[in-house]
Amino acid sequence: MYNLASVLVARVQPWALLSLWLVLLAASPARATHIVGGELDLQYKTGSTYTLTLTLYFDAINGNAAALDQSIVAGIFDKATNRELQSVTLPLTSNTFVSYTNPACAVGSLSTRKLLYVKDITLDAATYASASGYYVAVERCCRNLAISNIVNPGGAAQTFYLEFPAVVRNGASFIDSTPRIFPALGDYACLGNLFYYDFGGQDPDGDSLAYDLVTPLNGHSTAANPAPLPAAAPYSTVTWTTGLGTTNQIPGSPPLAIDTHTGRLTVRPSRLGLFVFGVRCSEYRKGVKIGETRRDFQLYVLNCPSNNPPVVTVQANGRAYRAGRDTVRILPGGSRCLTLRYTDPDPNSVLTLTAAPVNFSDPATAPSFTTTTSGTVRASGQPDTLTATLCFPTCADSKGKVYYLNVLVADNGCALPKRDTVRVAFLATPPPSSVPVLTTSFPPEVAGTTTTVRVALNQPYTATLLGTDTAPNPLALTAAGEGFDLASVGMNFQAQNGTGRATATFAWTPTCGAATANPDGLLVHFALTQSGTICTPHIITRTIRFVVARPADSLAFRPPNIITPNGDGLNEAFTLDQALPPNFCASQFAGVSIFSRWGRLIYQSPTRSFRWDGGGVGGIYYYLVTFTDGRRFKGWVEVMP
Known part of the structure; x- marks a missing residue:
């Protein structure tokens, strides 16, 4: 990220600046581009469309403006044959600055631009079906002249590289996106102090990720031909200086290392200078590796002012909490708060407290601060002691398990804050609740x-x-x-x-x-x-x-089927009022029609209480009764005068 020339300028007297710059310019060919690093990224979009992105990190202080490309060409190759399948021109779409973790720690000799080259591409199933998978490469020269851990850095090139699987597997669509590595920061490291940085990423497909250090790729580009069209693998690697290598890219105690599972990068550098390093993130699905992406980056190691770490202590129920030995019990009716005391040996240090759950995520159990969580230690040699109160919610419930909470204090030291952490173990029981x-x-x-x-x-x-x-x-x-x-x-x-x-x-x-x-x-x-x-x-x-x-219907429709209209007062007329279902809301009696055996209409009435005496003509007749809801009743009746 840094260039040694700019550091020297910051440390010499003004009268020497002109002669120094003349020497540096004479020693630095115009071809130097001061590329800090970068990585490729491939994200599924829809159908057969993917978005290919090159993120390029560029030295904003010493970079050659002529080398800031407006477009870059990427090549896509078959891993099995190294045959090129596509050549993609990626246009520059974004040009921003990389942030510091603590902007107050910024130094004038370290400023990095983040350039994004982006284009949507098509990966059709007919072409990208090889079980061996594919790779994407971009080649560009050259690196920062001041890099101290590789041979001939001014002539060293970079190959940005990723691998991806076939887009179809066993006849079915196989969708995969590159893991998103944590964005780069503009930080530097301090000689003899622990430097830490989270390179861990997120995978859109939920694949398992594994991290390791790799030697950065050099490739085929040269100072004379800094931006060639991408060529197929294999790609040469940079050459480490004596005593350094893949597992010792930045010397220190410990040297540069990365956690395989979390991607956390750590080093306690033992040498000043500008150091390039390479990180690989491999993705696995069902235990099988399906792809990888690499990031090249640089870390500048400076002499920094002395900074002592802060200290935080925890009190629970009026007693000092002993991490690793005590378990705080949060009980109904008891104390639900922790008292935190934090300080720093250095005067004018600004301290900040945070609390982070370790093995739980329920917000109803996470405690919160009820007092201020930041302050300044002002007394030199006799540090102030700041206090804060951290209280658990009334309904905190650890469900019978021991939960852990990290109480962390950080100062505002450069390049990165110094920290102290106390891990608090607790059991929380909510008050009982009644059931109405x-x-x-x-x-x-x-x-x-x-x-x-x-x-x-x-x-x-x-x-x-x-x-x-x-x-x-x-x-x-x-x-x-x-x-x-x-x-x-x-x-x-x-x-x-x-x-x-x-x-x-x-x-x-x-x-x-x-x-x-x-x-x-x-x-x-x-x-x-x-x-x-x-x-x-x-x-x-x-x-x-x-x-x-509904009013109870008759168990069965049992109409009379014989009438004897002979004047004796018995069975004189045909009627159905009592035999039919009762009227109910929309189901009302609509009418009755009586027909001769030859289908001629003999009688008709809209009245439910109709009475038909047979018209004085004996024989068998047929009737039809209708209701307003569409129900119909049919039958026959014999007239015997």
Whole structure:
């Protein structure tokens, strides 16, 4: 990230600047581009479309402006044959600066640009089906002249490289996106101090990621031909200086290393200078490697002012907490707060406290600060001691397990904050909660079924509900129709809610409108809701289906089939009033028609109480009765004068 020339300029007297720059310019050919590093990224978009991105990091202080390309060419190759399948021109779409972790630590000789070259490409299943997979490469020369851990850095090139699998596997679409490595920062390291940085990434497909250090690729580009079209693998690597290598890219105690699982990069550098390093992130699906991406980057090691780490201590229940030995118990009615004391041996240090869950994520259990979490230690040699209070929620619940919480204090030292962490083990038990009881005058509830209540047409129906709670928690009774408003069908619900007790009355007088519109009934959900300062509020529900009861139909339609209109007063006329189902709302008697055996209409009446005496002509006749809801009744009757 740094260039030695700029560092020297910052440390010499003004009168020497001109001669120094002349020497440096004479020694530095114009071909030097001061590329800091970068990586390739391939993200699935839709269908056969993917987005290919080259992120290029560029020295904003010493970079050759002429080498800031407006476009860069990438090549896509078959791993099995090294045959080039596509040549893609990536246009420059973004040019921004890389941020420092702590902007106050910025130094004038270190400034890095982040250049994005982006284009959508097509990876069709017919072409990209090789089981061996594919790789993408971009080649560019040259690196920073001041790099101290490789041979001939001014003539060393870079090959940006990633691998991806076939887009179809076993006849089915196989979608994969490159892991997203954590964005680079503009930080530098301090000689003899631990430097840490999170290179860990996120995989859009949920694949497993593994990290390792690799020797950066050099490739085919040269100072004389700095931007050739990409050529196929293999790619040569940079040459380490004596005593350094892949596992010792930046000398230190410990030397540069990366955690295989987390991607956390650490080094305690033992040498000043500018160091290039390479990181590989491999992705695995079901235990099989399917791709990788590499990032080249640089780390500048400076002499920094002395900075001592801060210290944080924890007190629980009036006693000093002993990490690794004590477990804090958060119990109902007991103390729920921790007292934190933090300080720093260095004067004018600004300290900041944070708390981070380790093995839990429930926000109802995570504690929060009730006092300020930052302050300045001002007394030299006699450091101040700042205090803060961290309290667990009333409903904190570790579910019988030991949860861990990291209490961390960080100073504002450069290049990165010094920290101290106390890991607090705790068991949290929430206060007990009561379960309210709902009783009603509805028919008893049968598990797994919906209770049905039949209400006679135009007859008032009422029911009562009672909610009780042994604890003084607020209770509320409510009722809601499923897909309808209670008032729209004439239902009325009145509730008297209160603490520990709630009552309600439900009333309904059904009409034909409700019966006609809802022949299958009306579902009403009744609920008793518990609230207040309780950890697990309960809701007790009851669902009732209200049906407008139809008047009982005859068990069977048994009409008379013989009439004897002979004047003796018995069976004088044919009538069906008592034999037919009763009229009900939309189901009303519409009419009767009587026909001769040859189909001629003999008699017709719209009146339910009709009486037909046979017209004085004996024989067998046929009738048809219709109702307004479409129901029909047929039969025959014999007239015997």
